[in-house]
Amino acid sequence: MTNIQLYNTKARTKQLFEPIDPENVRMYVCGPTVYDFAHIGNARPVVVFDVLFRLLKLIYGSENVTYARNITDIDDRIMAKAVDEGVSIRSISNRYAKVYAEDMAILGALDPSLAPRATEHLPEMIKMMKTLIDKGNAYEAEGHVMFHVRSMENYGALSRHSRDELIAGARVDVAPFKKDPADFVLWKPSSEDQVGWGSPWGKGRPGWHLECSCMIEKHLGKTIDIHAGGQDLIFPHHENEIAQSECAHGETFVNYWMHNGYLTVNGEKMSKSLGNFHTVHDLVTKFPGEALRLSLLTAHYRQPIDFSLESVAEQKRRLDRWYRITADVKAASSVPLQLIEALSDDLNTPKAISALDALATQETAAELKAGAQFVGLLMQDSDSWFQEGAADSVAADEIEALINNRIEARASKDFAESDRIRDRLEELGVILEDGPSGTTWRRAN
Template sequence: MTEIKLYNTKSRKKEAFEPIRAEDVRMYVCGPTVYDRAHIGNARPVIVFDMLYRLLRHVYGAEHVTYVRNFTDVDDKINAKAADTGRTIGEITEETIGWYLEDMAAVGALEPNAMPRATGYIAEMIAMIEALIEKGHAYAAEGHALFRVRSYENYGALSGRDVDDMIAGARVEVAPYKEDPMDFVLWKPSSEDQPGWESPWGRGRPGWHIECSAMAKALLGDTFDIHGGGLDLQFPHHEDEIAQSCCANDTSEMAKVWMHNEMLQVEGKKMSKSLGNFFTVRDLLDQGYPGEVIRFVMLSTHYRSPMD
């Protein structure tokens, strides 16, 4: 059988890929928050992990590979857009998901086997939070549920960070209901005009990180082969995913291999909607650039190298 070697962010080296079960190769990749058109930076992980998905299917057989990529359809950016436009959250997310699938198909990406939406897994998120609280890894405070970071001794291993150094760097949200500045939100209260679900901690909505842990567990199991996403997700998103998943599921790892693509940059700065320095996949397609040309240009730079 063809040997596949992958660079594992967790070990910081290339490793021969050996799936947990060769007849059931499983990969999870973090997908978009659906409130606007995908910019070309959003297309980079789609194209990179589409290549890997095709390679895995070629080596192990299409019927033996499961690829999951989620949609985050509950988020403050979506709420803000709904408030600004007067449209419903459902209208915005449905339209944006349609655009996204159309644009990614245009650059030659196969659809994953499953594309779960966060709002479809609220019950699983609540169950995971309850398990974390029961085991002492999380606590409830003022309508919130928070993960107790210091209860997980390997926190920071993926990104190579030390908890105390992170606090000294002060890139953490300090809130009166937190036991420790590093603790992160699993559940937060919702006002009447925000989407919310009933929970043991009151009406509210999930924090960002718990979504992927709950969806990955439901669709791929407690431990799976590959977890991917953009380098900007390595910390805190993936670090937090590992902590809550391992603690909730009593496992030593969430995924065997962690892979991250570098960012697309514009004049040395990360391309992002918040900076306004982006153009969309649809912009390029409408200007007459074929999808395969966009794909070729993306794949002409190594996926772990910045691309300007």
């Protein structure tokens, strides 16, 4: 069996991956808060850890890997949008959860085994808070339930922040009811006109971190193999999940923590004010999902990646080449070893792509196809890849008609007419290729 090495944030080093139970490998990735369209940076962990999911299934068997990715469907931003539009929070969260699922599918991400929602786990959250209060790790204050950071000796181990440093660096006003400035909220009160659930501490709603702890316990167990997300979640989100789960259960929460690096645009964080904001929903109308997927995999997942439309276009050209080579080729029955080895080394996707490039020859086309399909690429047939262009472009039958006119012109050596048709099609974004077996066409895009 192939050994998988993973960089574990907890240990700050690469480690051999040893699952708790090889017949029940469990991974969890922090999913979206569904209050708006996901941006391309949100898609990076989805695509990267989708590759991990595929690798684990290959190594341990498809039926032996469970992958959960949550949907955060209660949040102040969702509440604000619901008030703005005068609709229920469920209406907002369902809308964006649906778009999210569609967009991530276009990016070639497999559905996770489970997509649990926060609002479906209120009883579990209340139970965990009760446990934490009973054990002295949490307390009630003015309708809030707070986690008491000082009650946990190792608090800060993942992010390597000490409680004192946190307080020294605090940028926000400390709520007066906190026993300690570093304490964080498990439950907060809702006013009468706000969304809320009944609880032993009054009507309220959960804090951000609690849902992940509860959903992981319910669906995957008290200790899981892999928990992943963006680097910015290390603190406070994952630190606080550890605090909640380990204090409630007295067991290790997660064996391997994985965190992907940031995606920037022009070297800067995406923001609407900078005008460099790209939603996935918009990008998938401009590029094939596979080109976007490949772009997100060109850099190693822990490195920062600078996203640009040019880089997506470059990856599209690479896929063009792969699609040409593999047209009419049946995928080999097994995944190329070089690819598995690259991915097994802490998901070295750039090396994996290079391994695929090395297979991009006529002789090894079947292996290229098998390898690419394993990572979610080359999933369509070549004709549709080249010919399914922008929706506002000319229809395929119009193109075919012009090509037939051109074939007649060429047959009668009327090259002026032939070139006129070629130029006209080029203006329409269609490139013709005269091959030994006739003329084929593709959209330039």
